[in-house]
Amino acid sequence: MTEEFHSSKPIYLQVADRIYSSIVRGEISHGDKLPSVREMAVNMGVNPNTIQRTYAEIEREGIVETKRGQGTFVKDDPGIVSSLQNRMKKEQIEAFVGNMRELGLTADEMVEGVQRYFMEKGGHAE
Amino acid sequence: MTEEFHSSKPIYLQVADRIYSSIVRGEISHGDKLPSVREMAVNMGVNPNTIQRTYAEIEREGIVETKRGQGTFVKDDPGIVSSLQNRMKKEQIEAFVGNMRELGLTADEMVEGVQRYFMEKGGHAE
Amino acid sequence: MTEEFHSSKPIYLQVADRIYSSIVRGEISHGDKLPSVREMAVNMGVNPNTIQRTYAEIEREGIVETKRGQGTFVKDDPGIVSSLQNRMKKEQIEAFVGNMRELGLTADEMVEGVQRYFMEKGGHAE
Amino acid sequence: MTEEFHSSKPIYLQVADRIYSSIVRGEISHGDKLPSVREMAVNMGVNPNTIQRTYAEIEREGIVETKRGQGTFVKDDPGIVSSLQNRMKKEQIEAFVGNMRELGLTADEMVEGVQRYFMEKGGHAE
DNA sequence: GTGGTCTAGACCACA
DNA sequence: GTGGTCTAGACCACG
Known part of the structure; x- marks a missing residue:
């Protein structure tokens, strides 16, 4: 299920936008686990490093947190x-x-x- | 009068936006001559190459036309x-x-x- | 009594630090038995593998010794x-x-x- | 002039620390230009991507700003x-x-x- | 299995 | 020339 990216905006930010959209739309809830870096990379048809960067970015923005060895999770905050x-x-x-x-x-x-x-x-x- | 450009948008496009704003606001009218590339570069505190690119861009968009040896003019079209x-x-x-x-x-x-x-x-x- | 670990330091070392603190503060004395790996894992809310690693680390540092079939003990040295x-x-x-x-x-x-x-x-x- | 990095801390953060030290010690002043990514990479004996990451990090922390096409500069703020x-x-x-x-x-x-x-x-x- | 770091080398837009 | 993005592939510590 390879996707395509058109905008001039960097791919790693476009992926971040998609994740944000999914959260806002309720497709992902607080506390949910995001797909692993490698898995998401395959889904999106991009390099794992690019997704890594996405995850680092949205973690820095406080939307997500990583639990070592377990994965990346949407913060478990109902708000x-x-x-x-x-x-x-x-x-x-x-x-x-x-x-x-x-x-x-x-x-x-x-x-x-x-x-x-x-x-x-x-x-x-x- | 050096200016500053912070947005992540390319400077040459930010300059284009300013020119568009001036036109839409009526500060520049159809048929008016734009400042020369060098003059504009000094005003804006940027490299002449950057302004060159701006002018090329807004000409490509059909807003402006270059008259050889005379300079760059807003198209003399009332509409x-x-x-x-x-x-x-x-x-x-x-x-x-x-x-x-x-x-x-x-x-x-x-x-x-x-x-x-x-x-x-x-x-x-x- | 699940705990949480935020620091970027590995969890197994954070657990080691806690044990060291307990010893230094006198909450655990020389010769005392540490909780079993499983028990400690439950207390800390972490994976038993992680505690295993902690115990290996503090044993390697000479603070603790493992008696087969009996458990892990703080070295019985008053100093x-x-x-x-x-x-x-x-x-x-x-x-x-x-x-x-x-x-x-x-x-x-x-x-x-x-x-x-x-x-x-x-x-x-x- | 290749250097070596020992700590378990990531190289890109160790480089950041060195730059911070240089600034604090006055070896680099506000407004000064840092070596280019490629130049610094050669100095430090690491990959340019690693330095890139360093620069991105210290820019995010507000110590430095990049002027497009010109380079990376310590913020021109005396304080x-x-x-x-x-x-x-x-x-x-x-x-x-x-x-x-x-x-x-x-x-x-x-x-x-x-x-x-x-x-x-x-x-x-x- | 997970995320994190690093290298190598490439391409791009911008000034 | 500059910084920024991306890929490919590797290695690591952690759980």
Whole structure:
């Protein structure tokens, strides 16, 4: 099940993003074990070193902890999910607002822009 | 007036963003001449090679054209501004929605998130 | 009574440190029997293999001896405690002085640093 | 000028320690450029990837910043040296006190231990 | 089995 | 030239 990576963002960060998404979506829960480095490497079709780097990164960010000889686990803290979601949500909004502001847009125009996006897509509420 | 560039985005693209902002905000109009590569390089405190690359990039995107021996000019097309703004706006919104969707958020939650951002900031209109 | 181990130091050495502490503090005396590997493993909440390794290590260091079929005992030598304490103390001081010297600090500054540490902690004598 | 690394601590962290020492001792000042990754790798007799990791680590710790295409520089902040020294000094003292306390030693005994160390070494004030 | 480190050598974008 | 990423393959300590 090899995957592909397109963005210019480093693969090890793209993998981190996927893991974050899985956690936020509830596909992985607090306390769960992540696949081993080697296993994940095979799944993703990348080198184990790349996954190693991913795991080191998300551990540094405090989302995950490694238990020696046992593996890498999502921190067993029930608040980790909402905390992570809020953090990522905030980051996205701030980036979005900052960029739109540079285009000379007002708050109302930003909100309206997002609303219109969904209207034009019709009932595409996935 | 040396500036500083911190983002991980390449400097030459950050410079392009600034130029786009200036155009969209009306500080530069269609048909206007951009500063020479060397002049801009001094203003920005970066290497002329970097500005060269910026100009090549925004020319490639069709925003600007080079007249030999005269310099680089914003295309003398009255619609260029709104066209540029619309394109960038659309890009921002699509990226934003895509990212937020990955966090498992609904359309309503996205809109609400942006609105709340401005409420919490209060009269912080910069 | 499961415990937790955070330090980057190997768990089997952390367990050894605890045993050394117990001996030096007099909680265990020369000639005393240590808990069995399995018992200790349960107490510490770690794998028996890990304790096995701990016992091998402290035996190798001459603090403990294994009597076949009977268990692991602290050597029945009255001088073992002060000897162990002196050795560990010396190791700590040498490491400390070496590290501080690398920071360009003088002997006086080292002594003063330790003294000040306790002053600032005030009556925080645990 | 190949060097050797003995400690069980990873090489990339030992290199970091050396750089920190150089900064604290004033051999490198704020704003100075560090040797390039490749150059340092040759000096230290290790693989460039290892140095890369060192540089990434000390950048993450805020001691150093990289200017794209130019190199890695000690942050141009006059307070960086004393700040770094204080941080490392504090770390050393806390570790030392913690370890000595585990040996059942009192504050006075710790101070005395360090003082005696220097006395026995005689006028060995390097 | 697990994660962590290291080497070798390659390729890339950036300035 | 610089730092950053990635692969391939190896070795290690730990549990």
